[in-house]
Amino acid sequence: MRFKSHKRGLWALRLLIVMIGITFTVEFWSNDKPLLIVCDTGVFFPILRYYPETYFMKGEDLEMDYLTSEFNIFVKKHRAWVIWPPYRHSPYRLSESNHPVPSAPCALHVLGTDEQGRDLLARLVYGTRICLTFGLCVAVFGTILGIFIGAIQGYWGGKFDLYTQRLVEIWSGLPVLFMLMIIANFLTPSLEFLAIVMALFNWRPVSAAIRAEFLKARGLPYVLSAKVLGATDFRMMWRHILPNAMATGIAQFPFLVNSGIASLASLDFLGVGLKAGTPSLGELLQQAKSNLHAPWLGIYPLCMLAIILILVTLTGEGLRDALDPGRTS
Template identity: 85%
Template structure:
């Protein structure tokens, strides 16, 4: 493990890309605590409240209905003054769903109230950009995890059993990999209500081919090695041979494909949202912002910032993947 880490650190571009990527992930995954229209903490005579973490109805603070408290209303401000409550707010008091209270026409240009401007519905662009980036990264990671697991399984049984089973299975894999992924996702999304989990699972069914091919090649090579033949003579079962002896040595090539599967998932989600068949309406998404930019060419901030965010994420993951490949396969870089 130490040798792998030293080799990865020696790959300067990959190492710095990983650092920046972890910083971006940290910023986006903690967005609820620094970009929100709900207080972090409310301390008053009625107790301690954590609105950013829990749902509180209006009746917790004043006479009202059993609806979630709007903490930016005049009624809540009066409650704070009357009860001398201590309120800790996030640094940026905007959520990706709240409409702007500004009277400027939307989409509005960057201003002190909205540092990156607003979208065509008056929602803060910075908040939607950060939350949308988080959703894209989560989606890419889910697709990569499920795709890697499925690809390793299919590639392992192909490579281990080989023969006619491998031949016929490989023909089916080639037919499956020839299907137009984006069009298939569009067709499926038109029949079923899209959600993040649903799209991740469906995308994983089309995204396992690179991992499967790499795992199959490693299993085909490893099944004739002396340690495998010796284990067979000692009576090891097929399951034990595959998952205990061969798989640990064959995972290198599969792991090296992981960052590129993440990239593929992010790009696919952005494409689906841009076409309007991705996540449900209103969900923060980079693709949805780009779709708005197409209809509002007079508002360049709707295209520049999402494109920069998307390109930055994809480049960082690609550079990290290259560093991972070089660290796992020292002969590749030489």
Template identity: 45%
Template sequence: MSLPVIEISSPELTSQDPAKQDPASNTTAATNANLASSSHQAPGKRLWKRFKRHKLGFYSLIIFVSLYVFTLAGELVSNDKPLVIYYEKQWYFPLLKDYPEAEFGGNLPIQADYHDPFIQAQLDKPGNFVLYAPNPYYYDTLNYFSETDHYPGPPDHDNKLGTDIAGYDITARLIYGFRVSVTFALGLTLVGTILGIAIGAIQGFFVGRVDLVTQRLIEIWGSMPELYLLIIFASVFEPTLSLLFILLSLFGWIHLSDYVRAEFLRNRQLEYVKAARALGLSNSQIIWRHILPNSLTPVITFLPFRMSAAIMALASLDFLGMGVTAPAPSLGQLLLQGKENLDAWWIALSAFSVLVLTLLLLTFMGEALRNALDTRIADEQPDAEPQADTILAPLKTGAA
């Protein structure tokens, strides 16, 4: 004899009003939904999402890129030549072509000096049109018609940040000096990163005799006094950006190769690498497709800090007199002039402010990037902070 089965259904068990649900469970469900949605995102998108959560680093990136793009167009912002000239029913573009003074009513076949009062008077005649850059000075412009009779000159109407000891406009030298420093740092970081990854990957993947011999050679090369070599080359050859770039590139990859080597030594023992070997993939395929993408975390993290070190290296060499020579734009040269001319406070203050701002922006970017790549931090933190009622809901429920 079988007993009848009685089904008991309760609205409280089968269905529940969403408005009466536990707020803590809502928070858990939202977090799980974020986890599920983020797990299907590409790694690059997840990294960018985590990076944007660090507001200071994100805004620093925007400011830094904006400043660099601004200086890349430096000729449109600070130049001693007009951008466009309409003179006697004819168009001229001095940024693209040099015009002789005879083109604008002069008698000499030499290149026109657009700061010359005679040329300015010719261009200001009725019917003509001239469009100047906001700052009418290039980084090596010497205004022979300036009313200032001594240099360095303080800030005035013509030179908003003053002039240096040679009479060059400081505003123009800061714009072009920032561009040179950042471009130099980008190139040095790129070359050093490529060399560090290549040498570290070879050591960490092939190990054995290759790793042993290469490591001994790196130790010997790294023990060479880099500063003394720079002093010797600076005394023998004329210091140029190209020479400094080559010399610094010879040593800029050593520390990075150690990190890449350590990552390769760790990752080559993992199961996915053994599976790739079992499938018959070549060494190059295993390195580029499998191990290298999983070994780039320290490389990416160090990029902003390596750029900061490159900018400081160039500024330090220029400050010590072993870098580029005038009239090449340089932040280090301005710092040196500020030290030697303490009464000309505008030189050191402007150069120091630009250099500190640049290093701070790169530091904030590096901190944000490091936190975004840190696996110990929760990958999918909610974008919005939980409300106080949601946090206290479990306590209220227990108290009830």
């Protein structure tokens, strides 16, 4: 595989996979809930299930707070065996330290806390996962939409392609961030909603690449032979032309991921992205702007954002070079 010969892209992909593995399993190593509780009353998995206070003591029908003294009494009374995550902080729990917030890195909070006293490392990793998820969703939806539009444009050609291309140019000229800000002011933003809306504006690079491949391929002998044999338009598009045109479309995928991540960080920085309290790299950067005396609020998320964008870009370059039929090595 030619991708293996692209050393930078290969190492970037490996590091990206490691980062995805760390962030998507963060609940198991950074949480304020135990992984497992074994006692005489049963076996509990708080990391996977919701348990009210009534499971462990006389209380209300609310989720158990496992860091309270009441839970410690339960553990001693029932001689429970508890397995905790290595880092006992969630991105939503307020610090119990007496230090003023945002507090600097210390033994309790290795990267410090934000302006509300929440652990910065937990919010950084959870926010990174949200950014990666958002970028992947935008890239998937945008790629599917771009392939569909580019395929019908390139296959039909002629006046249909001419008029459609003018509409595409008008659509691509719309200011994406301003449109998202306007929509977010009227509707409650969520990760899924923002990903779909962002994908509606991010399909243009894929569409252009697929359109060019279809325009080139529709006059080739294998397509004309299939048409003479009675193949339908749908069969020629999706069974004959598309498999040969997919390489250029797939090469755009990592760059759509980057675009989605950067857009989400920008929206959260402006305060019109995900709902308040959601861990996000953009939200941390916004806090850093308001707390210039706490540089750790900006340094860590900025470095994380830069690392993600660099790794995805290098992976995309390696994929593009590997799928380029004009390259021999």
